[in-house]
Amino acid sequence: MKQTQITLIQKESIAPAWWHLTMTAPDLADRLIPGQFLLVRCADLFSCYLRRPIFPSPMGNDCLSLRLRPDPDPGMAWLLSRQIGDVLDVIGPLGKGFPLPQEKRNILLISDGFRLDPLLGQMNHALSENLSVTLALGGSRAANLYPLNSLPSAVEFQAATLDGSLGHRGLVTDLLPDLLVWADVVYATGSTSLYHSLKIQTERVRFGLVKDFLYGLLSPPLHPCGVGSCLACSLETAAGLKLICLDGPVFDLSEIGNND
Numbered sequence: 001m002k003q004t005q006i007t008l009i010q011k012e013s014i015a016p017a018w019w020h021l022t023m024t025a026p027d028l029a030d031r032l033i034p035g036q037f038l039l040v041r042c043a044d045l046f047s048c049y050l051r052r053p054i055f056p057s058p059m060g061n062d063c064l065s066l067r068l069r070p071d072p073d074p075g076m077a078w079l080l081s082r083q084i085g086d087v088l089d090v091i092g093p094l095g096k097g098f099p100l101p102q103e104k105r106n107i108l109l110i111s112d113g114f115r116l117d118p119l120l121g122q123m124n125h126a127l128s129e130n131l132s133v134t135l136a137l138g139g140s141r142a143a144n145l146y147p148l149n150s151l152p153s154a155v156e157f158q159a160a161t162l163d164g165s166l167g168h169r170g171l172v173t174d175l176l177p178d179l180l181v182w183a184d185v186v187y188a189t190g191s192t193s194l195y196h197s198l199k200i201q202t203e204r205v206r207f208g209l210v211k212d213f214l215y216g217l218l219s220p221p222l223h224p225c226g227v228g229s230c231l232a233c234s235l236e237t238a239a240g241l242k243l244i245c246l247d248g249p250v251f252d253l254s255e256i257g258n259n260d
């Protein structure tokens with residue numbers, strides 16, 4: 001973990017509600033594991049605001065990739081307003097990311113939220129190992145989902161939208177019974193209710209939730225320190241109290257209580 005600077009070298013709109021930022025980060029790109037985070041100073045030098053956690057994914061050539069949506073949070077809005085050539089002050093990588101799939105064939109990536117870079121990082125790794133990948137995304141309507149045309153053709157894409165404008169009409173968790181039969185390991189980002197459904201349905205479909213099957217990224221909107229000093233991110237688990245910034249933000253969900 002170190003404080004360093006990264007430079008925005010590309011910024012493109014990939015859909016009406018999605019931006020893709022590419023940053024050169026020679027000190028970080030080969031060390032950052034999908035699911036780990038950086039604390040970025042989202043303001044000019046003298047600011048009272050806390051750094052914001054961002055979850056980029058490595059994309060080769062010493063670069064990091066970050067997908068963002070317009071956000072009412074002033075810090076994230078500041079970040080999205082950066083232009084090519086701007087330099088960002090970051091601390092990281094912090095926390096523990098998603099483990100690489102070991103001796104798995106079928107990889108399920110699932111989200112009902114907008115923090116997708118950790119899943120897309122896992123996707124790239126799995127494809128490089130010739131593994132089968134399904135990405136299941138849920139949202140209120142098609143326009144809110146990550147754009148399908150940005151995905152490699154080797155990935156099977158499944159969608160669920162509340163208004164039925166793309167894929168299944170309903171929640172992405174409605175797709176779980178079939179997907180959980182197929183998957184050898186699941187990586188998830190999103191809401192607490194998604195993690196809760198994943199655990200309940202895994203126990204139903206696979207007759208139990210075993211270790212090393214279901215991983216989720218748990219992260220509060222802010223990590224005041226990011227290094228285990230402030231205790232603001234404590235989490236009760238089967239193995240006792242954990243700190244999300246040090247022991248997570250990726251957890252094996254078999255070790256997390258249903259209320260988390």
Ligand code: FES
Pocket residue numbers: 222223224225226227228229230231232233234243244245246
């Ligand atoms: S953010 Fe301070 S202890 Fe985790």
